[in-house]
Amino acid sequence: MESLYSVAFQAMGSPCQIRLYAPSRNSAQSVSQLLINEARRFESKFSRYLSDSLVSRINQSQGAEHLLDNETAAIINYAAQLFEQSNGLFDITSGLLRRAWDFSSAQVPSAQTIEKLLPFIGWQRVSWQNPKICLPDKMQIDLGGVVKEYAADALARFAQERGISSGLIELGGDIRVFGEHSWPIGISDPRQPSKALYQLRLQAGGFATSGNYQRYFIHNGQRYSHILNPKTGWPMITPAGVSVVAENCLIAGSVSTLALLMGETHCLQWLYEVGLPFLCVFNDGRIVNEFCE
Amino acid sequence: MTKTTRRKPSSTLLALSTAAMALPALTPQAHAVAPTERTLSYRYTQYNEMGIDAEKVSSINVDQGGGSSQRYDIDINQYAFSTPIGDHFSLSIDVQDEVLTGATPWTVAKEDVKGTPSDVSDDEIKLVMSGATIKEHRTEANLGTTYYYSSGTISGNLGVSKEDDYESASGGLSWGGEFDDKQTGLAVGISYSDDTLNPEEGSYRGTELESKIGGWLNGSDPVIGTAKKQSTSGFVSASRILSPNWIMQGGVSYTQKSGHLSDPYKANDKRPDERNSYTFNAGSRYWIKPIKAAVHADYRYYVDDWGIDSHTISLALYQNWQKLQIIPSLRYYSQTSASFYSISAWDTNLYNYYADDHRLSNFGAITTGLKLVFKQKPVDWIISGEYYVSGADMSLDKADEPEHPGLLKYAKFTFGVEHRF
Numbered sequence: 001m002e003s004l005y006s007v008a009f010q011a012m013g014s015p016c017q018i019r020l021y022a023p024s025r026n027s028a029q030s031v032s033q034l035l036i037n038e039a040r041r042f043e044s045k046f047s048r049y050l051s052d053s054l055v056s057r058i059n060q061s062q063g064a065e066h067l068l069d070n071e072t073a074a075i076i077n078y079a080a081q082l083f084e085q086s087n088g089l090f091d092i093t094s095g096l097l098r099r100a101w102d103f104s105s106a107q108v109p110s111a112q113t114i115e116k117l118l119p120f121i122g123w124q125r126v127s128w129q130n131p132k133i134c135l136p137d138k139m140q141i142d143l144g145g146v147v148k149e150y151a152a153d154a155l156a157r158f159a160q161e162r163g164i165s166s167g168l169i170e171l172g173g174d175i176r177v178f179g180e181h182s183w184p185i186g187i188s189d190p191r192q193p194s195k196a197l198y199q200l201r202l203q204a205g206g207f208a209t210s211g212n213y214q215r216y217f218i219h220n221g222q223r224y225s226h227i228l229n230p231k232t233g234w235p236m237i238t239p240a241g242v243s244v245v246a247e248n249c250l251i252a253g254s255v256s257t258l259a260l261l262m263g264e265t266h267c268l269q270w271l272y273e274v275g276l277p278f279l280c281v282f283n284d285g286r287i288v289n290e291f292c293e
Numbered sequence: 294m295t296k297t298t299r300r301k302p303s304s305t306l307l308a309l310s311t312a313a314m315a316l317p318a319l320t321p322q323a324h325a326v327a328p329t330e331r332t333l334s335y336r337y338t339q340y341n342e343m344g345i346d347a348e349k350v351s352s353i354n355v356d357q358g359g360g361s362s363q364r365y366d367i368d369i370n371q372y373a374f375s376t377p378i379g380d381h382f383s384l385s386i387d388v389q390d391e392v393l394t395g396a397t398p399w400t401v402a403k404e405d406v407k408g409t410p411s412d413v414s415d416d417e418i419k420l421v422m423s424g425a426t427i428k429e430h431r432t433e434a435n436l437g438t439t440y441y442y443s444s445g446t447i448s449g450n451l452g453v454s455k456e457d458d459y460e461s462a463s464g465g466l467s468w469g470g471e472f473d474d475k476q477t478g479l480a481v482g483i484s485y486s487d488d489t490l491n492p493e494e495g496s497y498r499g500t501e502l503e504s505k506i507g508g509w510l511n512g513s514d515p516v517i518g519t520a521k522k523q524s525t526s527g528f529v530s531a532s533r534i535l536s537p538n539w540i541m542q543g544g545v546s547y548t549q550k551s552g553h554l555s556d557p558y559k560a561n562d563k564r565p566d567e568r569n570s571y572t573f574n575a576g577s578r579y580w581i582k583p584i585k586a587a588v589h590a591d592y593r594y595y596v597d598d599w600g601i602d603s604h605t606i607s608l609a610l611y612q613n614w615q616k617l618q619i620i621p622s623l624r625y626y627s628q629t630s631a632s633f634y635s636i637s638a639w640d641t642n643l644y645n646y647y648a649d650d651h652r653l654s655n656f657g658a659i660t661t662g663l664k665l666v667f668k669q670k671p672v673d674w675i676i677s678g679e680y681y682v683s684g685a686d687m688s689l690d691k692a693d694e695p696e697h698p699g700l701l702k703y704a705k706f707t708f709g710v711e712h713r714f
Contacts, residue, residue: 074315081312081537085305154318204329250313251306258305272615273585274303277670290670 014172095142149253206249308537522552600632657687
């Protein structure tokens with residue numbers, strides 16, 4: 001008889017949890033520890049904040065070519081596909097814009113500051129011949145938009161390979177569940193995060209939410225979200241939040257992020273075309289719920 | 294339960310899934326996944342053949358209730374249900390009930406029935422029609438199951454069909470597999486059907502036509518009591534994802550039919566008791582990103598040992614607009630006639646085989662269609678219409694003989710609803 005065991009931890013700058021059905025507390029604990037180690041491995045490899053991470057080393061390469069391992073190459077290749085599918089709005093080289101947009105100081109940068117950064121932004125400028133990457137000098141990549149979601153999937157696979165039949169992995173709101181159990185997942189109101197908007201039950205799949213509410217500031221009555229257009233360097237008018245359910249967490253995360261990037265006017269049509277179940281909250285409070293259980 | 298997919302993937306989803314599958318933790322796991330949803334669907338189809346111009350209908354048999362210029366109308370009700378059973382099986386059941394009313398051409402004749410082809414002009418060729426009293430009721434039921442295992446599926450199905458004068462039992466077995474990270478698909482299958490004919494209602498026998506045919510050499514190929522026919526076929530098909538926006542597919546099939554293949558309701562119809570046919574098909578599904586639509590283009594070549602070969606070219610545009618899918622389509626078809634076909638079968642019926650069935654003549658056809666699918670979760674609503682027109686002058690091959698007056702025009706209307714749960 002299997003019982004449910006849970007453990008909470010911190011990784012990738014977010015609160016995380018692992019919930020596993022296991023025959024004993026001992027086996028749950030030993031697998032959980034391996035999973036936490038694996039989450040930390042992702043962080044140390046892909047974090048742009050850790051100076052000795054692979055991503056930091058690529059960013060410091062000053063125009064030199066890097067030969068990537070299979071996992072990193074597949075992640076970069078996936079990000080390239082997101083760039084294409086979003087017509088260039090999802091761009092792993094756009095992180096440089098954070099130098100201009102400091103969301104803690106609530107200052108709107110000058111147009112000149114942004115203009116100076118734009119020549120160093122744009123995935124099309126990167127030489128990418130799988131598995132070789134060559135980043136022009138001063139350009140940077142940031143895989144934050146895909147790694148956390150992918151890590152949730154990887155941890156789920158890792159747990160299954162170690163004999164866990166059913167469980168839930170959550171890394172900072174990105175969720176992957178596997179096995180026969182279904183799990184209740186609450187979606188909070190983007191405008192009042194403490195208020196639950198909807199609860200769905202998820203079995204064997206991924207769930208992710210993207211929103212403009214997580215980081216923003218208000219300057220002279222104008223709301224500036226952290227969703228920046230890599231082509232202009234300025235914030236975009238996006239829906240307040242998009243939650244998506246998919247086969248895995250990576251796809252759910254990508255579709256919710258891309259929906260946000262499509263902007264308030266185009267996101268609904270785009271989501272319907274993609275065809276995955278979603279819930280979209282607009283800035284005026286309007287909700288389109290296509291989870292429909 | 295919230296499902297992780299709703300229907301067949303869009304090109305964006307396909308592109309992302311394909312790229313995601315290269316990631317170590319997302320490579321497909323050890324078994325093909327059985328469907329997780331049940332579907333219940335209903336479909337109503339109305340099929341109406343256009344009537345024949347009165348001047349093309351022979352006066353033979355008019356006294357006995359024949360000579361109808363009306364042709365077939367068919368009302369079809371289809372019910373289908375499919376459900377997963379455990380993790381590795383699915384089961385589907387569908388039942389179709391149709392009612393056919395109208396009249397059918399018995400033969401083609403000159404007004405006085407006799408005469409050689411050289412005597413015949415277009416104006417003189419008339420259809421000898423049955424009366425509009427035929428009413429057939431057909432019921433068909435099919436049961437299918439699929440087993441999902443590592444990298445493939447095995448499916449089997451059994452079916453029965455029954456009408457007053459016809460019974461059919463059929464079965465099939467197929468296998469499908471995916472390779473190269475699901476980039477390549479392969480499928481093979483075989484099927485068999487066994488049919489029993491017991492013609493009664495609507496026969497020309499005992500009519501004025503039969504008394505005229507009495508003077509002819511052979512007449513038709515009579516069914517005495519009951520007759521049997523069998524059909525065996527096999528296919529191989531393959532598909533390949535060439536890019537996230539492009540899928541190509543192709544296939545070959547072979548069918549052998551044997552037994553009583555003549556049409557028991559035709560007056561001048563005697564066909565070989567075996568027919569071997571091959572089809573070759575190729576198709577392309579291409580997603581055009583700027584207009585958010587998929588173009589489906591298909592070609593099919595058919596050839597058989599009765600002398601018929603045909604070409605079919607189909608084009609359809611799958612245009613998505615929010616919850617609506619709009620699918621205009623166009624199909625062109627052209628076939629040569631069977632070697633034993635002649636419009637003046639009353640004259641050629643001294644040979645071993647002869648037929649004046651318009652379906653065996655040289656003709657071409659164009660079908661235009663429009664289908665609308667409205668996806669309001671968890672229900673899909675479907676409305677479609679199709680218009681078919683055929684003629685000898687639309688064929689790629691020009692025949693020496695006049696056009697068969699029985700070549701069809703029909704309209705088809707379908708309403709459907711599908712519920713997933």
